[in-house]
Amino acid sequence: DESYNFIFDTVWRQADLYESLNEANKNLLYSYQKLEEHDAMEKEFVNLAAHELRTPSQSIIGYSEMLRNSPERNKRYEEAILRNAERLHSLVSNMLNVARIESQTMKLNKSTFDLNTIIKNVIIEVSQQIKSRADDKVRIEFRPADKIDIIADEEKIFQVFANLLSNALKFTDKGVINISVRRLKKDKAIVTIRDSGSGIDADIIPHLFSKFKTKSEKGLGLGLYISKSIVDAHHGKIEAYNNADSIGATFAVTLPLKG
8 A cells, every 4th residue: 555655646746747847848938939029029129210210310411411512591401301300309209108118117297188179289280291291182170079177198198199190191191080079978088080091901900009010111110009008007098990981990099087
C-alpha cells in the first residue's frame, strides 16, 4: 500500500508539474507574441512618423529658401510655410498626446461651458478646410439645442470634435455634414456628426479607434484613438457606424453633464 501511495503521489506531482510547466509555457508564449506585436507596432509608428514629419519639414525648408531668394514678399510662399508648419505642429501634438495617454499622465482641467458653443467654435475653425478646397461641394449644417452646460476639459473636448469633423470632411467630397446636439435624459448629452461621404471601410471598423489604423494616405491614424481616450477619461462613450442608406457614416459622442 505504501509503495502504491508513493507511486500515486509521484505521478500526481509530476502531473501537477507538467500542468504548471504547460501553463507557464503558454504565458511565456503569449508574452513573447505581445512583445513581437509591440515591437512591430513601434517600428510601424517610427516609419509612419518619419514619413509624415518629413513631408511638411521639407516643404517648410523649400518654401523658406524660395522666400529668402525672392526679391520681395511672396504671399503664396508664406501661406505654404504656415500651412505646413500647422500640419507639423498637429503631428507633434498628436504624438505627445499619445505619449501622455500611454503613460497615463493625461490630465483633465475641467470647467463649465456650453456644449453648443464648443461645436460652433469647432465649425468655425475646421471650416477653413472647406475654403481651401477648390470647387467645394460640402456644407456643414448645425442644429444646436438649448443651452447645455457640461463640466469637462474644454480644450480636450474641442479637440475631440475638431478631429471628428475634420475626419468627416476628409472623406466627404460632396453633400452635407449634419451636426446635432441634444440632451439625453437629465445627466447626459449626445453630439452626432453625420456625413455623406464614402463611409467606414469594412476592414477598419473592428479597429476604428486603435492606433495607426487608417485608409487615408495622410496622417498617422491617431485622431480617433486620441478622441476615444479623451471621451473615456470623461466617462463618456464614442460610437461610429455606416448610415442605413449606405451613404456616409455617423459618429456619436455621449458625455455626462457633470463630468
